[in-house]
Amino acid sequence: MTTTATTTRTLRAFRATPFTYATLMIVSALLCVPLVLVVSIALSSDQTVNANTFTIIPREFHWENFTRVFDTSLPMGRFLLNSVVISVFSVLGQMLSSGLIGYAFARLRAPGKNGLFLVVIATMMIPTQITMIPQFILFKELGWINTYLPLIIPNFFSNGFNVFLIRQFVSRLPREIDEAAMIDGLGFFGVYRRIMLPMLMPALIAIGIFTLTYTWGDFMGPLIYLNDETKMPLALGIQYISSTSAAMQAPPWNLVMVGSILLTLPMIIVYYLGQRYLYEMDISGGSAGVK
Structure with a gap:
């Protein structure tokens, strides 16, 4: 009462x-x-x-401005395709790695696991500007400059926030689920793939939306690592539209804004289609997967 x-x-x-x-x-x-x-x-x-x-x-x-933007001297269609390639592989990498790493931190018993988890969480407090130069030197030594690899491969190692998100999600799920599956003969990966993965889908889709939002509009990363014009994504290509105008002439702001709409509209659509997963995800209770 x-x-x-x-x-x-x-x-x-x-x-x-x-x-x-x-x-x-x-x-x-x-x-x-x-x-x-x-x-x-x-x-x-x-x-x-x-x-x-x-x-x-x-x-x-x-309305012809939306077709004129593809008739400029810049390969806008190629820019758009590059953004799709970088974003899709980055999303897949984050979803794959975040789920496995977060589940391992939540369920596996190993010496020093909690200390290692604190180190992972501590990486969230390191400003991106501090790691920018060491990362560039590393990727340069690997021969990855002017390729998509520096923009995609790091996503296959997740990040502190996503690992924390999945760990908290899994920690709220009953351990009896894992134990019952192991009694039936499933191993670690079997439990994850057949039992946990369907429950983690709301959290993983939310991570995918966060990753897509960041990589689709990322400007700094491609500016640092890409030199070839044909490999640049849309976010960097829009800046090139405004910088290719003749001297003492105003940039074609109408075409620049068309590019901005192309950069914004997919994010609105993705959020509209995936908003229910964002609402279902409950970081504190971790119960979205069992609703």
């Missing part, structure tokens, strides 16, 4: 009012202004770009 009364008071405390909805609508409108401006510029004519007379609400609708 007490629990029911507490739940009722909680629901009453967080009940939305017309003022709440009005506030949310105003904030949402303000947050959408940059996106609307990007679309407005993308649909502008070259004359509007040269005169720099952009408006938030679109007044022109030059």
Whole structure:
């Protein structure tokens, strides 16, 4: 009875009012202004770009800009394909390695396991700028410069956050599940593949979405490791559009914004399709896989 009364008071405390909805609508409108401006510029004519007379609400609708961007001197189609290749393999690497490593830290018994886990977690506190030069030297010695390998291979070794996420998820699952599977003759990899992997899918898909969001829009990594124009991803190719304009001439901002839309739209679609997995994932309870 007490629990029911507490739940009722909680629901009453967080009940939305017309003022709440009005506030949310105003904030949402303000947050959408940059996106609307990007679309407005993308649909502008070259004359509007040269005169720099952009408006938030679109007044022109030059849909041909979305095809013109592929007719420039830059291989935009190749940029887009490169982004897909780098992102897909990076997502697969993170999902594969994070699941195995996190499950091992949660279930295997080994001397020094907790200390090693603390070291993995400590790597989250190391700024990326500190490891940038040592990584470049390492990849240079391996002969990986101007290839996709420095952008893809590190993802097959996971990272501290993803390992922590999977470990916490698995730690909340009953050990009796593993023990029952081992009694039936399954080994470590058998338990992981047939029992744990289906339960970990919400967390792994969430990791895939996080990884895709980062790698799809990554600018610094390709700028450091890639020299060949045909190997550059879309994020770096958009910057090249703005830097190839003639002297004393405004960059083709309409085409730049078209590229920005191509860079943003896939992320919106991926989030829309995968948002339920983000909501199902419960890092504190680890119960999403058994719902």
